[in-house]
Amino acid sequence: MFGFIASFKCVFNKKVKYLTLATLAASLVVFPVYAQSRLTRLVFIYPPLNLSLGIDSLELFANEGVVNNELAFYMNLAGVNEEQKEAFRQALLKKADLDPVEVSRFFNTPMGEELLTRVGKLFSIQGGRNGKYAMRGAMVQAAFDEKEGLTLLNFLRHLAVNMQFNLLEVFEAASLLERLGEGTNAIVAEMKTLSSQQAQLETVPDFSTLGDIRQPGGYGVAPSRQIRLFDESRQREFNLLLVQPQRWREGKTPVVILSHGLASRPEDFEQRAKQLASYGFVVALPQHPGSDFNQLQAMLQGFSREVFKVNEFIDRPLDVSYVIDELERRNSREFGGRLDLNNVGVMGHSFGGYNALAVAGASLNFATLEATCNQDIWGPNLSLLLQCRALELPRKDYNFRDERVTSALVINPVTSAVFGAEGLSSVTIPVMLGAGSSDPATPAAIEQLKAFVWINTDDKYFVLVEGQAHVNFSQLDGQMQAVLDSLPELKLPKQQILDTYGNALLVAFSQVHTAKNEQYRPFLSASYGNYISRQPNPMYLVRSEAEVPLSELFNSRRTSRLPAIYPRNFIPNND
Structure with a gap:
């Protein structure tokens, strides 16, 4: 051959x-x-x-x-x-x-x-x-x-x-695989250029004189607690991990809901929640039964034939709204009425990113799903194995928008087929999108960078980390670690570096857009992204102004700068 x-x-x-x-x-x-x-x-x-x-x-x-x-x-x-x-x-x-x-x-x-x-x-x-x-x-x-x-x-x-x-x-x-690689390289280069250009136009303080938001804040962290919830309307029972500060900030306490990814669990994000709690936030981490770690184990042990249940496309965003409802019920008796539940931030990873965007206003787009999923060759996008199962849902308009959610931070979210341009254009609240250049599950060039262009808000940010590859490799089980060890050419990212990025940006974004604290606005800048960026996994942060050049890059099929990186018949435009 x-x-x-x-x-x-x-x-x-x-x-x-x-x-x-x-x-x-x-x-x-x-x-x-x-x-x-x-x-x-x-x-x-x-x-x-x-x-x-x-x-x-x-x-x-x-x-x-x-x-x-x-x-x-x-x-x-x-x-x-x-x-x-x-x-x-x-x-x-x-x-x-x-x-x-x-x-x-x-x-x-x-x-x-x-x-x-x-x-x-x-x-x-x-x-x-x-x-x-x-x-x-x-x-x-x-x-x-x-x-x-x-x-x-x-x-x-x-x-x-x-x-x-x-x-x-x-x-x-x-060919699709190679073009995706070339396209990703072009986007990394463009993000590096754009972040440098934006930084040159910014007037920012000397970050070395400010507090280091990569480190824990001054509010302390109380012991985490588990709450068992039951949504009677859906007959759905699930755990809620609650992380809160040791002492309360003055005035209202901001709330962030953190949604885990497919085959994951709330505890996997507990350290990130503690970082936010140390800055005076209450963080709620719901379990999503039917698409969590327990569901994966049930499949592997022979008790289920599904990695996840297709109704999770509906139940996950409803879980978020139910958690807000539950916190409203408990606010007076458990939190002294301190919680601000009219300005809730939502963070999500992977399938949890879908979840956060859904409650932020993104709508399911069956036309895009049909056009994408019915192609003979999907291209190098493993997330379509998840997204295309949404075609099994009853065909109707789904509206998961929760007006109490006023900002969304999403890392490696799935977006391209399940929402598409039309579905994401309904998102008008502040959004930060995070992606990795080495993500095989939700490739940045297909799943996140285009979403940055499609989302219809003037207050949005895009963060790209070179070498980030979707999962936290420090949390893998022994069998998966053995598989990775069998791949000598695989270069894993430095998780400690990724954690510092996550700690800083979650705090900055949540302070500005959930707690409404403008003092943290300088940390949401290309300059700050460059300041904390470290080798071998540099980070590039750009703001809304990058939408036009990134849109031009994605639509530059007439040039050799960026080859077509979408499967045939799925090169969306912005008309």
Whole structure:
């Protein structure tokens, strides 16, 4: 297959060929079917050509490092060097330490099956039928193999039918991946330029003489407490983690609600809540049953067939409104009437970011969902596995806007398909959007930067952190950590640096837009972003004025500055 890719160098440059070698072409094998004496084959279709490669060649290469004549033909055509040969060999033999039962259960969920369906459009049963069931069976069988485990080579051995790579689609997917990378690099460069330009126009104090809002404030933090809530109208019971200051500030006490992401839990954000509480805020962190850590565990343990329940698109924003209602009921007897519940801030991460934008006024957009989710190739955007399930909801207008919510801070939110331009244009309150340049789940170039342009408010901010990759890697379980450890080329961000950014910006944004304290406005500046930015994960902060140049960057399809980074038929405009 290496030679086949080389034959089409007019379409793909050398970088793409190597990416394909390292990811997709590592699967170029033929494998034995144990119930039969013959060898099945894996075919590579690029009409009108039809090629294949034998597993015996790959097994000889993987086990002994010997390149026979058949494999040498492809490698010579592709110009594969010794370093690339060794990387390919290691890719064939690298074991993924995953629980085979959990692998089976995940790929039997709607989300797991949709992932396989998408891959199955590229890697199908010979003749063109989607290969998802063959892949699922082979993956599970390989994972159960006590001797070798789940390796790429062992996975391919367990495929029970002839399979084919549909190279037109494979090349298109690879092209989208490369264009996303190029687009992200262009946006990082633009954000760096814009933050520098905005900083030059700002009149700001000497930040070294001001208090360091990356550190805890002076109000102290009381012991956190759990409250069990029951919304009778929905028959929904869930926990609320409440974090409050040790002593009260003068006047009204501002309130922030913090919504966790998919398969997460309130406790994962408790330290961030304590930082805010130390500045005099009450922070409420609701559990979202049906899309939290417990739901994930129920799936992995065989008690559920869903990673999350589709009704969470409705229940999550309603949870936020119910928490505000509950705090209003408790305000007098538990908080002495101190809580300001007419100016509530909402923070959300990932699916929680969807949640915060929904109560801020963003509306579900089924037309955009249909246009995006029905495409043959989605491109490199894993969040569509979540967003596209919203198509299972009853088709009607959903209005989750809660007028008591007056600001929203969202980190790595999902936005592009579930809201789109029309849905996000209804958001008119202050918003801060946070994104990472290395986020595979909600790519910044697709999910957040365009949302910054679409959101219809003059008081908005965009924060981009180089190397941020969606999750807090310090909170991963042992099995996921083992998977990351098996990827030696993966460079993880410095979580301590990310935490300082999060502490500072959450305090600054909440003080200005929830507590209405203008003294903290200087911290919401490009200058302050540059001041606290640290290598190897620099941060760039821009304000509303960046909307025009970022919009031009996104719509510059006529130039080479930023390639099209959206799937075909989904390059939105601002008309």
